[in-house]
Amino acid sequence: MSTLLGRPPVADIMLDDEQSAARAEFADFVDRAIVPVAGDLHRAQRTPPELIRTLADVGYLGLPVPREYGGGGCDAVTLGLLAGELGRGCSSLRSLLTVHTMVAHVLARWGTREQRNSWLPRLAAGSSIAALALSEPEVGSDAGAVRTRITPTDGGFLVDGRKRWITYGHVADVFLVVGRGPDGPTAVLVERDRAGVRTNLITDLIGIRASMTADIRFDQVRVPEANLVGRVGLGTTQVAGTALDLGRYTVAWGSVGIIEACLRASVRYVNDREQFGVLIREHQLVRRMVSDMFADYRAARLLCLDAGLRRDRRDPTALPAAALAKYRASTAAVRAATDAVQLHGANGCSDSYPVQRYLGDAKVMEIIEGSTQLHQVGLADYAFQEFAAVSMGSQP
């Protein structure tokens, strides 16, 4: 698809040649393999296994997994570019990348040698799909309060409880389950084929409708000691914290993808639709919506690139940078999608145009990986970190 925007010059100025080439490749793949089917996936509320296979075969699911395990070993910026392009095409598939790479990242970072050797090659190849099982029917934002029991038994753990809203949980081969043990939050890997695991597809979501999101019951599921991930007692801070940090980063990029999709659709539409004898692009209030969308797009994209560059430098400020990017990009995506629907008038409310899909998808971005409100409450801490030293230091 030729783009009316062309390659965004300001954003791209921060990329090196390899990253620019990667983005072009991702964009081409998304235009060919995803954009044409995204609406159908949305309507069918499912991702066909062949499409997951295709994503795996082109190496995208394993792109950030270290090369020694058969992954692409890509840097964070490149992973972000992939999430951005996938998000432009289909937020469900972008969310597959998000959950799968969150688990791979946790295992690469904190997994035992055995876990890395056993799981990372499969996750890199996409021959196994991974999901993160943290949320429960009664527990969302307050992740530390999870109720699923992970109880030590002879030579392992007994997992008992229920998880809900688990993206691609209906098709995942392995779950990184965060629960509660006698010594605090604990995380274990649970393979789908263990006795006592049952998943049910959740349909009719407002967004990411093809994401095979599931309700999962773990009924006295036995896992060996070797499935423990990270330290007992640190399941939330260490394991979920590491996963969500990367999740926020790719969701931020996915949100930028949604804004870009909104811009493309809106620019096309306002250059085609006439009212009052002129193209609607001539109406000032229409222009305002496009201007805001454009400004939001650039700003969110730059925040994402900034977060990626910090990640690649292993800079400790990468963490707040990802949170900031997620907050800004997801809220901007909702604004952009709302305006995109508005610009399309009644057509925007119909299924004949993709913008209504973008609106539902964008709304989900505001809820997952730490809701907008949690960011509004929490980001102030980073402002205090960054500015307290200055302001307090200047006090008499």
Add this chain to the structure above:
Amino acid sequence: MSTDVRDRIADYLAKFFPVTDLQDTDDIFKRGFVSSLFAMQLVAFVEQEFGVTVENEDLELDNFRSIASLERFVTGKLAAPVAR
């Protein structure tokens, strides 16, 4: 070497603990200004600043509690042979 490690840790923590009287043995987790993600940031800082890898077994509060304990932890890491 060791004082250098100490100073770099103290400089970093100074960003989070603007009060000028942070003593080497003060428990930073009891001083406030600490967000829930602060511990993970501290891990990231130690890894980036000193080029060490923090492992599962290193995640003891006692390794991160104060300037002195961080210094002890980092110097121990730097002296230990790399195993991974």
